[in-house]
């Protein structure tokens with residue numbers, strides 16, 4: 001725990017940022033699944049009640065999402081109601097920070113061995129595509145292009161749905177500036 | 182500073198070249214193994230490939246306790262259970278796989294059961310389930326293609342649930358891979374061509390997909406060079422032992438490359454096609470490789486241009502303007518496919534296989550989108566993209 005004493009601010013800011021980003025993503029994922037047919041189409045083939053988790057190893061922040069059926073997601077705050085079906089685990093908070101601050105694409109992070117998949121790989125691929133689309137929605141285009149492989153051609157969402165997510169995001173990006181600087 | 186980061190791992194001892202088989206007894210005894218079981222298939226046995234292995238062992242007083250030669254092309258949980266039963270009743274203590282990807286993958290799964298216990302291999306499916314080393318395990322590849330001897334993966338069909346179970350763990354890797362040119366001399370032309378194109382695809386995808394790294398690049402380019410310079414001469418002269426050894430080594434090198442940097446959309450489409458139309462894996466690779474490279478072209482122009490040096494040699498590379506090299510690489514792969522078609526009728530389009538119906542293309546595209554390999558493809562392929570590639574590959 002030596003490092004934590006040496007750089008307390010930086011460590012705490014990074015941890016807070018990751019937690020906050022998980023919240024932003026959770027809320028936005030639920031909202032977008034209610035409106036965007038592409039996300040729903042992608043999510044439809046997940047089993048009903050399917051629990052997806054993104055977490056930081058060994059016991060860090062978590063994002064838990066449930067598939068309610070018909071491609072709709074619900075964001076669970078706090079703990080999962082039962083054991084999750086699919087978990088994407090960041091090996092270290094530093095790696096989660098790279099991805100969640102959009103410095104590294106999710107698929108690149110997989111390619112770089114920064115995270116592990118626990119569960120069915122084909123579901124993991126679906127969820128990665130859903131997350132990519134989510135990022136395309138909530139991020140300003142310039143940042144989104146850095147964060148995902150290809151910027152989708154068909155993004156039509158009512159502005160007001162996006163606003164909520166973007167407000168969160170603004171808070172979040174201020175964190176990035178503090179921490180990355 | 183770039184965010185680039187990578188990992189590279191290959192702990193498999195490679196024993197390659199003339200009289201390599203004769204090293205098996207020494208290697209086994211070094212691990213304290215005395216009662217090996219051979220796992221193989223009927224085709225390999227019929228080709229007479231077990232004799233030199235058994236003779237090499239017996240000459241050193243190492244008795245092969247039993248031989249299981251009934252591995253089917255798509256190995257299943259039931260087959261794995263049966264082999265594990267034989268292993269236990271014969272009190273074996275080690276495994277030698279002799280064969281292509283089918284026998285090797287089966288042997289990896291058998292090694293899980295006989296080391297960890299139980300009868301149900303599906304309990305060990307997934308990544309990271311295994312926590313410790315398994316029984317001594319040796320692989321003698323008899324095809325020059327899958328690179329399975331250096332990959333930490335096995336795929337076994339669960340016939341009851343009709344799903345393919347993936348097993349991933351570095352403990353699946355054999356203690357040694359024995360590459361002896363005698364083992365591939367008997368490969369029929371069609372399988373030689375298809376499996377070599379599998380290796381070519383491993384190297385090409387490893388070199389052009391998202392997880393490429395400097396170490397896997399070195400293996401990938403060396404493999405491409407060996408395949409380009411030896412494949413057609415082996416097709417002309419199947420008994421060319423030097424050429425055979427070049428292909429076998431290339432296959433292992435391509436296996437090392439892709440097991441560290443993964444493959445991409447060619448494999449995603451190929452796995453889906455294999456599952457739906459039951460075409461051999463290497464053939465599927467050959468079918469899709471140029472079309473996927475064309476699809477990825479603008480994302481992979483730089484590495485694909487570099488590949489021309491290894492595909493065509495320094496003169497052709499120097500004579501091609503820099504902005505035409507990527508296209509020239511694709512053209513070289515197409516010429517290789519045309520030559521293989523001439524030699525042994527290795528199909529170049531889905532239609533030429535005579536085993537695919539145009540109405541199946543949409544199902545193949547949908548299944549490909551669920552395949553793990555698609556994650557590392559440099560372009561984000563949508564369902565429409567996959568369908569468009571399949572239509573191009575159709576005829």
Ligand SMILES: NC(=O)c1ccc[n+]([C@@H]2O[C@H](COP(=O)([O-])OP(=O)(O)OC[C@H]3O[C@@H](n4cnc5c(N)ncnc54)[C@H](O)[C@@H]3O)[C@@H](O)[C@H]2O)c1
Nearest residue numbers: 224225228281282283323324327329332334364365367368
């Ligand atoms: N684990 C991995 O990393 C990995 C990678 C790619 C493919 N695979 C698996 O490998 C399998 C394909 O393997 P493959 O392409 O090596 O083919 P294979 O093992 O299925 O063999 C094909 C045929 O060739 C015959 N044969 C093999 N060697 C011979 C020889 N020297 N002389 C005469 N006949 C011979 C066999 O009897 C068989 O009938 C697929 O099931 C695929 O899923 C695994």
Ligand SMILES: [Fe+2]
Nearest residue numbers: 327379383462
């Ligand atoms: Fe392959």
